[in-house]
Amino acid sequence: MTSDMDDSKPVTDKDMRHVYGPRPMSAVLPPLVRPAFKKRSPATAQVLQDWEIIVGPAIAGVTTPRKLFTGTLTIACVGPVAMELQHLAPTLIGRINGHMGHVIVSRLRFVQDLQPAKPAPPPRKPADDAAAAAVAGLPEGPLRDALHQLGRMVLSTHKPGRR
Numbered sequence: 001m002t003s004d005m006d007d008s009k010p011v012t013d014k015d016m017r018h019v020y021g022p023r024p025m026s027a028v029l030p031p032l033v034r035p036a037f038k039k040r041s042p043a044t045a046q047v048l049q050d051w052e053i054i055v056g057p058a059i060a061g062v063t064t065p066r067k068l069f070t071g072t073l074t075i076a077c078v079g080p081v082a083m084e085l086q087h088l089a090p091t092l093i094g095r096i097n098g099h100m101g102h103v104i105v106s107r108l109r110f111v112q113d114l115q116p117a118k119p120a121p122p123p124r125k126p127a128d129d130a131a132a133a134a135v136a137g138l139p140e141g142p143l144r145d146a147l148h149q150l151g152r153m154v155l156s157t158h159k160p161g162r163r
Contacts, residue, residue: 043068043100043104044067044068046100047065047068047073047096047100047104047105048065050099051063051064051065053099054095054096054099055092055095059085059088059092062077062078062081063075063076063077063081063085064076064077064113066111068104068105071103071104071105071106071107072105072106072107072108072109073096073105073107073108073109074109074110074111075108075109075110075111076110076111076112076113077110077111077112077113078112078113079112082110082112085108085110086110089108092108093105093106093107093108125156126155127151127152127155127156128152128156130151130155131148131149131151131152131155132148134147134148134151135147135148135151
């Protein structure tokens with residue numbers, strides 16, 4: 001009767017991995033982020049996030065990047081703007097690729113989409129007025145701005161009757 005240990009291969013450090021020990025992040029992250037990257041690549045997310053910085057506020061106000069797939073960036077815009085953007089396409093492609101640091105966009109595709117108007121800024125609340133009045137005597141500067149913001153947050157979260 002022979003033991004299974006006699007004909008097995010030698011034990012290596014790879015076989016002796018500690019199950020409950022610390023694991024490197026490079027071993028943990030890929031399975032976690034793979035589903036998210038299948039839906040939207042990191043480059044697409046970066047372009048969507050930095051769109052106003054890349055193209056400027058004038059163009060960003062009338063356009064919205066939709067998706068980036070195989071080098072083609074789909075941009076939603078209202079009808080008349082598409083013609084202007086068609087002429088600016090080489091410049092936009094250069095700006096996008098320059099911002100990203102490598103070529104990710106080789107072609108732009110424009111789709112017409114009715115865009116909702118930008119929401120108006122919310123009206124000032126009494127807490128904002130009270131906070132502004134409280135710091136009115138302080139000189140202009142970062143301290144005054146910080147105290148104003150702190151006062152606004154404290155006064156807007158205060159509920160009457162609570163201590």
